[in-house]
Amino acid sequence: MSNQGKAALCGRHAQGKILTESVGVSVSNVEKEQRFTMCQVADHYGFDNIADIPRISITRAADVPVVIPSTLFTMAPIALDQAVDQPNLHKPTKTESSTRDTGESIRLAARTGAYDKQTSGAAPTYVQANLIALPSRFAADFRLLCKRNPVPCPLLAESKEVGRWDELKSWVPGVTGKEIAGDVDLRHDFPKYMVYEDGKLAQSHCRDVGSIWSEDHVGFLIGCSFSFEAALAAEGLIPSHMAHGRNVPMYRTTLPLCPAGVFSQSTYVVSMRPFRRRDIEKVRDITRSYVATHGEPIAWGWDAATRLGIKDISKPDFGDSPILPDGSVLVQGVGDEAEEFVPVFWGCGVTPQEAVRQAALDGPVIGHAPGHMIVLDIRDWDIVPST
Amino acid sequence: MSNQGKAALCGRHAQGKILTESVGVSVSNVEKEQRFTMCQVADHYGFDNIADIPRISITRAADVPVVIPSTLFTMAPIALDQAVDQPNLHKPTKTESSTRDTGESIRLAARTGAYDKQTSGAAPTYVQANLIALPSRFAADFRLLCKRNPVPCPLLAESKEVGRWDELKSWVPGVTGKEIAGDVDLRHDFPKYMVYEDGKLAQSHCRDVGSIWSEDHVGFLIGCSFSFEAALAAEGLIPSHMAHGRNVPMYRTTLPLCPAGVFSQSTYVVSMRPFRRRDIEKVRDITRSYVATHGEPIAWGWDAATRLGIKDISKPDFGDSPILPDGSVLVQGVGDEAEEFVPVFWGCGVTPQEAVRQAALDGPVIGHAPGHMIVLDIRDWDIVPST
Secondary structure: OHHHHHHHHHHHHOEEEOOOOOOOOOOOOOOOOOEEEHHHHHHHHOOOOHHHOOOOEEEEOOOOEEEOOHHHHHHOOOOOOOOEOOOOOOOOOOOOOOOOOOHHHHHHHHHHOOOOOOOOOOOOOEEEEEEEEEEHHHHHHHHHHHHHOOOOOOEEEEEOOOOOOOOEEEOOOOOOHHHHOOOOOOOOOOOOEEEEEOOEEEEEEEOOOOOOOOOOEEEEEEEOOHHHHHHHHHOOOOOHHHHOOOOOOEEEEEEEOOOEOOEOOOEEEEEEEEEEHHHHHHHHHHHHOOHHHOOOOOEEOHHHHHHOOOOOOOOOOEOOOOEOOOOOEOOOOOOOOOOOEEEEEEEOOOHHHHHHHHHOOOOEEEEEOOOOOEEEEEEHHHOOOOO | OHHHHHHHHHHHHOEEEOOOOOOOOOOOOOOOOOEEEHHHHHHHHOOOOHHHOOOOEEEEOOOOEEEOOHHHHHHOOOOOOOOEOOOOOOOOOOOOOOOOOOHHHHHHHHHHOOOOOOOOOOOOOEEEEEEEEEEHHHHHHHHHHHHHOOOOOOEEEEEOOOOOOOOEEEOOOOOOHHHHOOOOOOOOOOOOEEEEEOOEEEEEEEOOOOOOOOOOEEEEEEEOOHHHHHHHHHOOOOOHHHHOOOOOOEEEEEEEOOOEOOEOOOEEEEEEEEEEHHHHHHHHHHHHOOHHHOOOOOEEOHHHHHHOOOOOOOOOOEOOOOEOOOOOEOOOOOOOOOOOEEEEEEEOOOHHHHHHHHHOOOOEEEEEOOOOOEEEEEEHHHOOOOO
16 A cells, blocks of 8 residues: 555656756756656665655746755655745755654654654654543543544544553554554653643643653544645645744634533634635645545635634744745735635644643643654555545 | 444443333233343343334333333334433324334335335334435545544445445445445435435435436435434433424534535534433433434534524424424523523534535435435444444
8 A cells, every 4th residue: 555655646746847956965867857756766866765865956937946945855855846936945954854764763762862853844754643642531532532523633543552652553544553653652752742730731842751651541643734734845835834944823713623522612723824815726635635634724715714713813822923935924915816825724733732721631631742743654655545 | 243232232221111011012021110121121022122122111200101102112112211201202103114124124115115204213223324426526525525524424335336326335344335235226215315406406305316316426325313312212311303203403504514625615504402401411421422423412502503603593494493392492591500401413414415505516416305314224233333
C-alpha cells in the first residue's frame, strides 16, 4: 500500500520544473527547464525518497529563481509546478533539522532532550501527531468523541492497553500500531508537554511528564495538518504562515462538537489559512483526501468567520496573527471578487485539548505543547486512502 | 460477536418484571412478580429470540398492569424494569406486522408489493436503514460526507460495485455485506421511494424505481433510530411519539455538516424526543452505544433549539408535531426544573436527502420515503460495539 500511495503522491504532486542547481548537492546534470518529477530526481541521484533531496528552487512569475527557505522546504520538499507570487520567500533558516531525519530519529532526540523545539518541518513526509493522555475512566468517552467528530479529532492510534506508553493500537486502516511508531515513549517523545488538572492548565511547555503519566493513563494520538500543508505547497498554494516561518492562526469557535459522555459542551477549534477566492475549490480538492489529518476545510469566506463566532480574525486564540503572502495583514474587501484573499477554516487538533478544558476532567490530563508534536514512522502517503 | 452483543443487550436492557400472562402464548408457568430476563423467557418457552415473544405487560406506578400496545410492543418487545408514567398506553393496534416477521420476509413482501406501508415496528430487533442512491460521479463525495459526519449519516453499507442493487459492501466492522442483507433488491425492497431531479423532488412515495435505477447508480444504506428507540422504551423511557403511534418530529437546522466535495452547503436535520430534564443523562447513557444509528443526542434543552436555528418547536419540517406522554403539547416552562420536559435532539437519517436537495445534484437521485425503510438481516445487537 505504501508504494502504491507513494506512486500516487509522486504522480499527483511532485511534477515540477527544476530551474537551477540545488544547494548542498550537485544536480548540475539536471537540464534547466526540463520537466522532472521529484521521484525521478530522487531515483537519478540515488536518494531513498524525495524527502532526502536537500534543497530545490522554483520559478517566480518573472522567471527569477527563488530559493525556498529551509523552513518551508523541510515542510514541502517538492518542486512547485506553477509560478507563485511570494515576494518574501527569502527567509533565514529557522530549523536545524536535518533532512536525513526520520520520525524515529526525532523521537529518540526528543526522548534524550536533544530535540526540544517545535516540530514544524522536522523529518519531512513523516506524519506528526497531537497528544491527549487521560485517566482510563474517561478513555471510552474520549474515543467516542473522536469517532463522532473525525474531522477535528482524527484518531490515529491509542495506548495498546491502559497505562501503556510504549506500544500503540492503530486506528488507521491497514496500518499496525508497530508501523505507526515502533520504538515509542509517549511520556518523552514529544519535545514539550502541557498538563491540565481539573481542566485548568497546571504546567505549560514542560519537558518531562514521566512522573505524571500513571499506570491508569491512556494516550491518544490525533492527526495534524502538516501533511496537507505540504501538499498545498507542492501545488503552488503555499500557506502564508509557512512562507513566513510563523505559526498557523487558530481560533476558538461556537460550533459545537457532537457530544460524547463527559464531553458534552465541547466546541471546535479551527486553524485558518487565507487563500484567494478563486483558489478555494483547488484547495478543497488538494486537502480532501487527507482524511486522517482534518481533510478539506469546514468553512470559508468572511461570512463563515461570523457563523463560527469568530469576532476578530486578526486576534487568534492560538498561534500567530494571520498574514498574506506579501506579509501584509489579512483584511476584508481587498481586491476584486475572485482575487480577494478570504479566510479558509479547517478542523484543528487543538480541539481535543479544548474539550478536556471545557469538560474540567478530574485528575491529570497530558497534552502536547502546541507545535511540539510526536513524529511517527508512517509517511504522508500511508494515511491517504488509495480509493 | 453476535452472541456476545446479544448477551450484553440482554444483560443491560432486558431484565424486567413479568407480571401477567402474555397474550397469545401460555406463560402460565411464569411465576408472578418473579424477576426474569426476557432472554430467560425466550429460552424457557423455546423462542429463537426475544422478539418472538408476542406480548408482555409492564407495571405502572400503582402496580396496575398495563398492556403495551402492539405498535409499541413491536418496536420494543422487551419488559420494562421500572415503573413508567404513561397514561395513554392503551392504544389500538396500528400494525399488521407479524412478530414472526424477519428482515428478509419484510423485504420480500415489499418487493412483491404486498407490504407497502411504513416499517415502524416491522420485524422487531431487525435493523432498518435509510436509502440514498445517486449517479456514480457523486459517490466518492457522498461516501466522504458520511465519513466526515458519522452522527447524522452513519453509513452501514453501499452497492458492492457501481450499478449493483443486489449485493452490498459493508461498512459495519465485523459484519459482511451478505450478512447485512443476503437476498436484497435496493430498487424494490423499500415499501416506498422518493425521486429527486436536479435537487428537486420529482416523485413522492412511488412504489417502483426499477426504471429509474441505472447501471450508473450507487446505493448507500444509512442507519436509522429505531434501534435506540426500542432500547429507550426497554428502560422505561418510551418516546412519546411511539406511545401514541405517531411519527417522530424532525426539523431542518442551521447547524452545518462538515463539507465534502459537491456537498458544501449541507445542514443537519434532527429528530426530537421530549424527555424530563432529570432523565437526560440516562437517555444519553442508553443511546450512546448505538453508534451506527445516530448514538447519543447532539443537543438538548430549550436553548439548544435556539442554537440549532429551530424557530417553532411545534412545527416540525417532517413527521408529526411533538407531544408529551399524556398527549398534551410540548411547551416551555411547565413543571419545575428537573421535572420539565425539554426537547432532546438527535442526528437524523433525513440529513442525506437534505444534502442531496441542497447540492442540487444533476441526474436522478433516489431516496426512501420517510418512515418506509428497508429491513435488514442484521439485528440491533450486531451494530452495538462490544467495547
